[in-house]
Amino acid sequence: MEANQQYLLDKHRKTDNKIETLREYAEQNAVPIVDRLSLEMIKQLIRIHRAKNILEIGTAIGYSSMQFASVSNDIHITTIERDEEMITQAKSNFETYGYSSQIRLIEGNALEQYNEVNDKQYDIIFIDAAKAQSKKFFEYYTPLLRNGGLVITDNVLYHGFVSNIDIVRSRNVKQMVQKVQKFNDWLISLENYSTNFINMDDGLAISIKGE
Numbered sequence: 001m002e003a004n005q006q007y008l009l010d011k012h013r014k015t016d017n018k019i020e021t022l023r024e025y026a027e028q029n030a031v032p033i034v035d036r037l038s039l040e041m042i043k044q045l046i047r048i049h050r051a052k053n054i055l056e057i058g059t060a061i062g063y064s065s066m067q068f069a070s071v072s073n074d075i076h077i078t079t080i081e082r083d084e085e086m087i088t089q090a091k092s093n094f095e096t097y098g099y100s101s102q103i104r105l106i107e108g109n110a111l112e113q114y115n116e117v118n119d120k121q122y123d124i125i126f127i128d129a130a131k132a133q134s135k136k137f138f139e140y141y142t143p144l145l146r147n148g149g150l151v152i153t154d155n156v157l158y159h160g161f162v163s164n165i166d167i168v169r170s171r172n173v174k175q176m177v178q179k180v181q182k183f184n185d186w187l188i189s190l191e192n193y194s195t196n197f198i199n200m201d202d203g204l205a206i207s208i209k210g211e
C-alpha cells in the first residue's frame with residue numbers, strides 16, 4: 001500500500017466506530033464493501049451537503065448504509081439489495097447495531113424498484129452495485145435526485161484496469177471494464193451534471209445535478 005494512503009488510514013483508524021468491526025468480517029468473507037478512505041470522503045460530503053435522504057444501490061451486509069446513517073440521527077437511508085443472503089445479514093446487522101429505524105431496505109433487483117422508493121426526493125444517490133449497470137442505475141433513479149443533489153459512483157477505476165485495460169486477460173472482465181470506461185465517458189459528457197473523478201481507492205465519481 002502506498003505510504004500516504006497507509007498514513008491516512010492510520011489517522012482514521014483512531015475514529016473507528018462499532019460498525020467498523022464489520023470490515024474484518026467483510027474481508028474474511030469476500031464481501032466487497034466501500035474502501036475506508038472513500039467512505040470517509042462520502043461521510044464528509046454528507047456533512048457538507050447536510051444530506052438527510054440518501055438512496056443506495058447495493059446494500060451487501062449494510063456496512064455503508066449504517067456508516068452513512070451514523071453521521072446524524074436525522075439521516076434516512078433507502079438501500080436496495082437483491083441477494084437473499086446479503087439481505088438476511090443486512091437486516092440482522094441493522095438490528096444489532098441499532099439502525100433499523102433509520103434504514104429502509106428494499107429487496108429485489110435495483111432495476112425494478114423505482115415505485116418502491118419514489119415516495120421522496122433524495123439528496124444523494126450512492127451507486128455501488130453491479131459495475132456494468134451503473135449507467136442504468138443512474139438513468140433510472142436520478143429523476144428522484146433533487147436539483148443540486150449528488151450522485152456518487154464507486155469503483156470507476158476498477159482495480160486500475162479502467163486506465164490500463166491491456167493488462168486484462170479475462171474476456172468477461174474486459175467487457176465489464178469497457179462498460180465502466182463508457183460510463184465514465186458518458187458521465188463527464190452530461191450537460192446537466194458536473195462530475196469530478198477522485199483517484200482514491202478504487203475510484204469515486206462525484207456528480208452534481210444541475211451544475
Ligand code: SAM
Nearest residue numbers: 033034058060063064081082083109110129130
Ligand atoms: N454498499 C455496500 C457497502 O459498501 O457496504 C457494498 C455493496 S457491494 C459492492 C454490491 C452489492 O450490490 C452486492 O451485495 C450485490 O448483491 C448487489 N447488487 C448487484 N447488482 C444488483 C442489482 N441489480 N440489484 C440489487 N442489488 C444488486
